Amino acid sequence: MSEPVRAESADASEAGEVFDGARYIVRARRLADLSQRELAEEVGLSRATVGRLESGASRVDTATLSVILGRAGLRLTVVDRDGREVGPVPSDVLRDNADRRFPGHLDVRPPQDAPSDRVHPRRGVREARGWFEQRPSRAARRGRAGVPADHPTVSGLREDRRAAYWRGVASAETRRAAEPQPECSCFDDCFERACLTDCPCQCEPDHRSVLGSLHLLQPPSGE
Known part of the structure; x- marks a missing residue:
């Protein structure tokens, strides 16, 4: 039975179908051999809530779906076009002096590697905790070394x-x-x-x- 499941998933992915969490809840219940009531008791939801999630009347968030899938030994994952798993960005990426994450689309460099077009802070001002490149210099560096995988x-x-x-x-x-x-x-x-x-x-x-x-x-x- 597992073979048709994989084929169906692949066809849906190629067709660009929007991810349907409701059907994965049903899949998890079937694999774990749980009724709606039993699943609700295990994950701390009401049976009515599980019913609404399965019918699509309520949207399921990723945290709840991850817990439900875990009851069947499954997990959520993200893959690229070649099927390789893609992880989230690290949680301890460099932050700026206001303790904010740098914009995700920019390329961040460590504090000792300041870009040539940036000005170092004046005396008495805290040293930068990281740098990001402006688009012209970023494009030039990407052309030489490719796109960095993550922020430092x-x-x-x-x-x-x-x-x-x-x-x-x-x-x-x-x-x-x-x-x-x-x-x-x-x-x-x-x-x-x-x-x-x-x-x-x-x-x-x-x-x-x-x-x-x-x-x-x-x-x-x-x-």
Whole structure:
């Protein structure tokens, strides 16, 4: 019986039919083997409400439909023309300084990647939490790199910073392994204050004589 269901859904999709949630409620009841009264009790609705939803007398919202479908092991999903599932936009996208989401049709860039046609804030004004491109520069960038999938997210930028940090650590470790530091050959007395004058290592020179010379070069405080 499942094969005709898929074929019917595909035909309806190709014909551009408006989504009919009422018929999916009936489908869910049949798969879950529930009467209208039983379904109503499970999802917290009245039997009359379920009847109105199935008849189309009342419109079903996506939240209620998701709960009803869940009773039959089904879920709502959005697919593109090729049948690939499309998820919603992330919930933690970057926001502007007024804590508002940037317009969805614009391409947003992280705070450190300001477009060339934007002016940085004056001193004393908060740094921008994100940028969006004006249409001319946006069109040029889209022509070069395509359309970005989503606005940057707070969690994504955090992961990028963490990854950059560990890349720096790995790079430093690689350089350290390629050019190892010579072993310290200081005398024991060198660790009391600074390297002795005849210490071959001289990794901790005594700077006090240099600092004293610089002090002598400073003009008197009265001048």
